[in-house]
Amino acid sequence: MDEPESPGLGLDLPEVPQKAAASPYRVLARKYRPQNFSELIGQDAMVQTLANAIARGRIAHAFLLTGVRGVGKTSTARLVAKALNCVGPDGQGGPTIAPCGVCEQCKAIAEGRHIDVIEMDAASHTGVDDVREIIDAVRYASVNARYKIYIIDEVHMLSKSAFNALLKTLEEPPEHVKFLFATTEVDKVPLTVLSRTQRFDLKRIPAEKLAAHFADVSEAEGVEVEEDALRMIARAAEGSARDGLSILDQAIAHGGGTVTAEQVRDMLGLADRGRIRRLLEHALAGDAASTLLDLDEAHDLGMDPSALLRGLMEELHFATRTKAGAAAEGLPAEQRDAAERLADQLGWGQIHRVWQMLLKGLADVQIAPDPREAAMMALLRLIHAADLPDPAAVLSRLSGEAAAAPVAPSASSKLTGPTAQLPSDFPALIALLEKNGKHQIAVQLHDQVGLVRFAPPELVLRPTRPLGGDWPRDLGAALKAATGAPWQVSLSDEAGEPSLLDQEKMAEERVRSEVLADPAVRAAFEAFPDATLESFASTKGA
Incomplete structure (x- = not known):
């Protein structure tokens, strides 16, 4: 007797549907990572440069991508790897700025499994031994890709010895090897490495x-x-x-x-913006009671005093940009309206004074034993200074009163010293500084800056070489000592005149060209081919 067949063996039973495994959720930052250069937003200049380099076959052997977090440095490195190794759908393509995304090379790179595209996190591989592994591996050809590509993220984390070990290979790598470095702190990368790479600064996305x-x-x-x-x-x-x-x-x-x-x-905690704006308005209006009440409410809601003062400074900054005609982009309507009201209410002198007081208050809050008390004192200082007249207006008024009331000359008026008489032009200003013993600053003004605007007591200059962060302040102090009047000195990137030294050189070159164009001089040079025209400086007094 045949044994009964066990259920499920050899019978055409319907298949029991299996519950599909739920796919894990991918955060948006990973899900929408750019897969081609057209999806890379805000970096058009870099994409254009890479496209031209690939089209002309001028592909550098090492790239350095730098920028703040989240602008696409690592994504760009992977896209470059795709662009250099893509073979197209038919397997016959070459390097392209528009990788196909369907060939095995593109798919393997996108999925992070390509054997010839090696990604290394320099934060966890900082030593010279890690770099030696790269140096040993670059001698061998790629397995199945056009280029063997090394992507080193946060490259500034490599040790000094690791950087030194990499230098020779980075300068003369094999033809089949490309290096792609990414960093958020490019100032920590040695100059010897920077000089061996093609650098791209990825901008903040608007x-x-x-x-x-x-x-x-x-x-x-x-x-x-x-x-x-x-x-x-x-x-x-x-x-x-x-x-x-x-x-x-x-x-x-x-x-x-x-x-x-x-x-x-x-x-985002932006609901407190309205509270911060009201606090600033009450302080600027001189309403101490309402200001302190607002401060107490903010404390009860758990607002940090430092964050509160930074919020006040940010609101003032928005108003300043609005007053200057360069309102910040993307502000909500109520914040934009508040910035416009504040800009109309405040003068430039008052804006600068309030900013300095808030900045001082923030520093006090950060070092005070009780930050809340320090914030209160800072706001009270702001309240009592809000209705003070502008110092420039006071100075102008005092000057007018002094001019209207002549004073008999006295012995003290004959004393030598700085006066309020301002120089008539820029060369006169330099001569005045030279006369007062400020030789170094006078030479710098003559040789190293171009004049943008001369409107005493305002001076706007364009430096032709670095002068140091304290230089405008030092110049302002020297001018005040020389003229007796406070000066506003600022540096600008605007186009200005050449430096006086460059103007003198151009004038000398102009005269030299005129001399050389003279028929008699040309005839002299034809008669004496070895003759030279001496510089005018060397012939003075001859």
Whole structure:
């Protein structure tokens, strides 16, 4: 007798459906990492340079990508690896700025499994032994790619000995090897390494481009996000796509499918902006009672005094930009209106005075035993200084009164010393400094700066070489000592006149050209081919 067949063996039973394994959630910053150069936002200049280099076959052997966090340094390095190793859908393509994304090379690089594209985190591989492994490996040809590519992230973390070990290989690598370095602190990378690489500075992504990118991501995710909310997230990201996508991820989870500006404001702690603006308005109006009440409420809500003062400074900064005609991009409507009101209310002298007092107050808060008390004292100083007249107006008024009331000459008026008589032009100013013993500053003014604006007591200069951060202050002090009047000295990148030294050289060259063009001089040179025209400086008094 045949044994009964056991169930499921040899019978055409319907298959029991297996529950599909849920795919793990990928955060937006990883899910929307750019897969080609067209998706890399805000770095058009770098993409254009790479495209031209690839098209002309002028591909450097080492690239250094630098910029703040989240602007796309590592993503760009992977895209460059794709561009150099892509073979196209038919396997016959060459390096291209538009990698196909479907060939085995592109897919393997995108998935992080390409045997010839080696990524190394310098933060955890800092030693010379780690670099020696690279040096030993570069001698061998790539396995199946056009180039063997080494991507070293946070390269500034390598030790000094590791950098030194890498120098020779970096200067003369084999033809099949390319190096791609990424760093957020390029000033820590030795100059010997920088000189051997082609450097790309990735810029902060503008807020408007970030907002547009986040809108596209939100649409792809099927989430409705208000336009003001997108602008807030873009501003909070501070030019970083990764930071902004992380904030957007959090906002979507916070909002449960829809994201409003109010939700983002609460999530980022921006709801206190209105409180900070009211506090600043009360302080500038001289209302001590309301100011202290606002400060107590902020303390009860858990606001840090340092954060409170920084918020006041940020509001003042927005107002300053608005007053200068360069309002910050992407501000919410209420913040933009508040900045315009504050800009109309404050004069330039008052803005600078309030800024300095807030800056001093912030420093006091950071070192005080009780930060809350230090913040209160800083605001009280601001209140009592808010209605003080502008020092320039006081000086002007006093000068006018002095001119209207002549004083009989006295013995003291015959004493030598600085006077309020201002020089008539820039060369006269230099001569005055020279006369008062300020020889070094006079030489620097003559040789190393170009004049942008001369409107005593204002002086705007364009340096032709570094002069040091304290130089404008030192010059202002020297001018005040020489003229008796306070000067406003500033450095600018605006186009200005050449330095006086360069003007003298150009004048001498002009005269020299005129002399050489003279028929008699030309005839003399034809008669005496070895003759030379001596410099005018050397022939003076001859």
